[in-house]
Amino acid sequence: MNRIISPSLLSADFGNLKADCEMINASEAAWLHIDVMDGSFVPNISFGFPIIEAVKKHCTKPLDVHLMIVHPEKYIKRFAKAGAEILTFHYETVDNPMEIIEMIKAEGIKVGITINPDVPVNVLEPFVDKVDLVLLMTVFAGYGGQKFIEESYNRIDELREMIVRKNAHCVIEVDGGVNLQNASKLFEHGVNVLVAGSAVFNTANPIETIKDMLNR
Ligand code: DX5
Ligand code: ZN
Numbered sequence: 001m002n003r004i005i006s007p008s009l010l011s012a013d014f015g016n017l018k019a020d021c022e023m024i025n026a027s028e029a030a031w032l033h034i035d036v037m038d039g040s041f042v043p044n045i046s047f048g049f050p051i052i053e054a055v056k057k058h059c060t061k062p063l064d065v066h067l068m069i070v071h072p073e074k075y076i077k078r079f080a081k082a083g084a085e086i087l088t089f090h091y092e093t094v095d096n097p098m099e100i101i102e103m104i105k106a107e108g109i110k111v112g113i114t115i116n117p118d119v120p121v122n123v124l125e126p127f128v129d130k131v132d133l134v135l136l137m138t139v140f141a142g143y144g145g146q147k148f149i150e151e152s153y154n155r156i157d158e159l160r161e162m163i164v165r166k167n168a169h170c171v172i173e174v175d176g177g178v179n180l181q182n183a184s185k186l187f188e189h190g191v192n193v194l195v196a197g198s199a200v201f202n203t204a205n206p207i208e209t210i211k212d213m214l215n216r
Contacts, residue, residue, distance in 0.1 A: 003187060005210050006031040006064045006173070008197030009055065010046060010144045017051070020201070021058035027207045028214055031064040031086070033175070033195045035144075036079075038069035041093050042142035049082050056083030064195075066114065066175065068141045069093065073100055080107035088112030088135050088173075091123060101130050112173070116140055117149050121158045129168035133193070134159060139176030144197040148177025153189055160190040180209065184216035 007029050012020040024032050034052060039045040056063060062085035069075070072089040079087055087104050091113055094100050104111040112133035113124065117140060124134060136155055139146035152174065159172060173193035174186055183194055196213060203209045 003214055004030040004193040005213050006033040006193055006195045007200040007206070007210065008033040008035060008144060008195050010035045011197035011201035017055060018058050021055055023206055025060045027210045029061060029210050031062050031193070032059050034063050034065045036065060036067050036069060037142065041070050041090065042068045044142045049078060052079070052082040052084070062086060064088070066135065073103060076103050076107060080109050084109060086110040086112055086133060088114050088133060090141070091115050092119060097127055098130065101127065117152065121155050121162070124159065125162060125166070128163050128170055129166050131170050133171050133173055135173040135175055137176055138174045138178065146177055148179070148182055153185070156186070156189045156191060180213055180216065183213045187216065
């Protein structure tokens with residue numbers, strides 16, 4: 001699979017979302033990452049359906065929606081309807097991940113599963129051949145602008161080996177603290193999709209930064 005940059009909307013200018021969507025459209029970002037936080041699973045609240053629907057109107061790239069919410073099963077249909085093309089839920093938030101995977105697939109969209117840095121990678125073993133994407137958090141979910149956890153490289157290696165062993169075809173995405181300095185090492189470790197919030201939006205020329213990150 002080709003390399004993908006999925007800039008995180010969390011670091012965008014919320015007073016000017018249309019302009020930031022147009023920047024994404026004009027850039028080499030293949031996806032737009034959308035962080036939904038409920039103040040319960042994570043100690044922060046971001047945004048919900050009205051913002052996603054508004055972004056959908058202006059963004060031509062697939063919306064890569066990362067749910068950091070309890071009871072994701074209650075809202076799968078609404079996220080699909082709001083325009084999610086990829087819907088990723090946290091393993092920690094559900095009793096029966098397989099059930100959630102099936103519910104998301106039933107909407108005809110791509111499904112991802114994710115874990116925080118303190119959850120052992122081996123919990124993903126039963127699911128890697130059932131999902132389109134595995135997202136490894138490289139910071140604790142909740143805020144943009146945190147520092148990348150270096151131990152994550154070992155976790156990426158473990159996941160990559162698991163995917164090969166199980167002959168699975170899911171892509172590996174990482175999220176949190178990704179920047180121009182660690183992008184190439186992440187790609188070398190087999191990561192397919194880099195989520196980057198502050199490293200993209202807090203630069204003078206985000207379009208150039210995305211291009212640079214892709215070619216590291
Ligand atoms: C954190 C979110 C991330 C966040 C990344 O909980 O899931 O997607 O926006 O932000 P940066 O790239 O600034 O670490
Ligand atoms: Zn995210």
